[in-house]
Amino acid sequence: xxxxxxxxxxxxxxxxxxxxxxxxxxxxxxxxxxxxxxAKIADEPVASVCAGRTDSGVHATAQIVHFDTGAExxxxxxxxxxxxxxxxxxxxxxxxxxxxxxxxxFAANARHYRYLLLNRPVRPGVLAGRVxxxxxxxxxxxxxxxxxxLLGSHDFSAFRAASCQAASPVRELRRIAIEMRNDMLSFxxxxxxxxxxxxxxxVGALVRVGSGAWPVERLADVLAGGERSRAAPTFAxxxxxxxxVEYPPKWPLPGDxxxxxxxxxxxx
Numbered sequence: 165x166x167x168x169x170x171x172x173x174x175x176x177x178x179x180x181x182x183x184x185x186x187x188x189x190x191x192x193x194x195x196x197x198x199x200x201x202x203a204k205i206a207d208e209p210v211a212s213v214c215a216g217r218t219d220s221g222v223h224a225t226a227q228i229v230h231f232d233t234g235a236e237x238x239x240x241x242x243x244x245x246x247x248x249x250x251x252x253x254x255x256x257x258x259x260x261x262x263x264x265x266x267x268x269x270f271a272a273n274a275r276h277y278r279y280l281l282l283n284r285p286v287r288p289g290v291l292a293g294r295v296x297x298x299x300x301x302x303x304x305x306x307x308x309x310x311x312x313x314l315l316g317s318h319d320f321s322a323f324r325a326a327s328c329q330a331a332s333p334v335r336e337l338r339r340i341a342i343e344m345r346n347d348m349l350s351f352x353x354x355x356x357x358x359x360x361x362x363x364x365x366x367v368g369a370l371v372r373v374g375s376g377a378w379p380v381e382r383l384a385d386v387l388a389g390g391e392r393s394r395a396a397p398t399f400a401x402x403x404x405x406x407x408x409v410e411y412p413p414k415w416p417l418p419g420d421x422x423x424x425x426x427x428x429x430x431x432x
Contacts, residue, residue, distance in 0.1 A: 168232050171242055172262045172417060175227040178253040179401065180293045184220040185227070194218070194254060198229065201249035205242065206235040215268045215409040216275055216358070221401035223294070226257075228409045228417075230268040258418055266415050274338065276408030277363045279351040279399070281371070283344070295348070296367070296403030302374035304344045310373040311340045313384035314366065320359055321390040323369070325398070328360035333390075335359060342370070354408075361398050368396035 177194050187195045195212055202210040215228040237245070242259035250256070265271075281296040282288050288297055314337050321333040339354035351370065353363055369386060372378040386395050411417060 168234055168264075169236070170230055170232050170262050170264050170266060171259055172228060172230045172266060172268065172415070173242060173246075173259040174257040174418070175229055176225045176255050176257060177223065177227070178294075179218060179221045179223045181251075181253065182220065184222065185214055185217045194227075197251055197254055198246075199231075201246045202231060202233075202242075204249045205237060205245045206233045208233065208235060213268050215272050216406055218404075218406055219361070219401055221293070222404045222406070224406040226408050227406055228268045228272070228411075230262065230266060260417055262415055262417070266411075268409075271411050271415070272357075272409050273412060274354055274356060274408075274410035275358060275406070276410075277353045277358065278405045278407045279353075279363060279367045280403040280405070281349040281351070281367070282347060282403075283349050284347040293402050296400050298371055298375070300375050302344075302349060302371065303376070304342050304349065304374065306376075306380055307342050307370045307374040310378075310380045310383040311342065311370060313387060314340060318387060319390055320362055320387070322386050322392055322395045323362050323365040324359035324392065325361035325365075326392065330357075330359050333359060335362070363404060364399045364401065365392075365395060367403075368399040371399065372396045 175198065182194050183190065183192045185194045187193045195214070199210050199212055202212065210231050210233060212229050212231045218224055239259045243256045246256050279296060281298055282291060283298050283302050285299050288295055317334060317336040319333050320335050324333055335358065336356045337353065339352065341352040343350050351367055369383055373380055373383055
């Protein structure tokens with residue numbers, strides 16, 4: 165029997181047209197497209213595991229995936245070969261053989277998400293589906309002040325989806341950066357892990373603060389109260405990107421697994 169190998173790869177994709185990462189009965193998940201392409205190269209069925217399950221419409225510039233295979237192929241086959249069988253909106257960036265103790269999800273010690281928000285009176289045209297949109301003027305300074313209460317380990321129940329299956333609502337939010345360039349706002353979040361809809365719900369709350377609809381202190385009260393009903397509505401998926409996953413440097417991934425991509429650099 166051939167030796168089984170574990171391969172890690174980095175994937176980028178446009179989430180439009182997919183039902184999210186996870187395989188679905190209609191086979192329209194990103195996972196479905198990837199596993200079909202991997203099977204073509206491996207000449208066997210392939211099951212993949214990702215670092216973070218993105219929702220329908222959510223994008224990725226650095227989704228980390230692993231899979232096991234008995235096929236012996238050069239790394240280029242898992243990149244160029246697989247890419248030749250993927251939809252044009254999905255691409256493998258690199259592939260690397262790793263040890264059997266590597267796990268794309270459970271070995272990760274940090275994840276990075278970025279939300280891009282177009283802040284102007286008129287909705288996006290060219291960037292439709294690739295950025296969120298808010299029509300009233302937002303104050304980044306107010307949002308930065310409010311966001312300080314979110315840093316550290318907290319119960320984020322007020323910002324998790326009702327369908328969230330995480331065993332605990334406690335997460336450690338290690339970094340929040342809010343920057344404005346012309347009419348584009350970027351929200352960067354780093355945490356050990358995220359709850360379902362957590363980033364989109366946080367952005368929705370921060371927009372309430374930035375617009376003046378909420379006082380700066382309201383965000384801390386909502387966090388402490390732990391009630392989803394007191395928080396803002398979930399913001400659109402369009403502007404959300406999984407843009408980095410970090411692993412301990414023991415695994416020989418490019419950059420020791422510290423892959424931080426800036427999706428706004430692709431938006432012109």
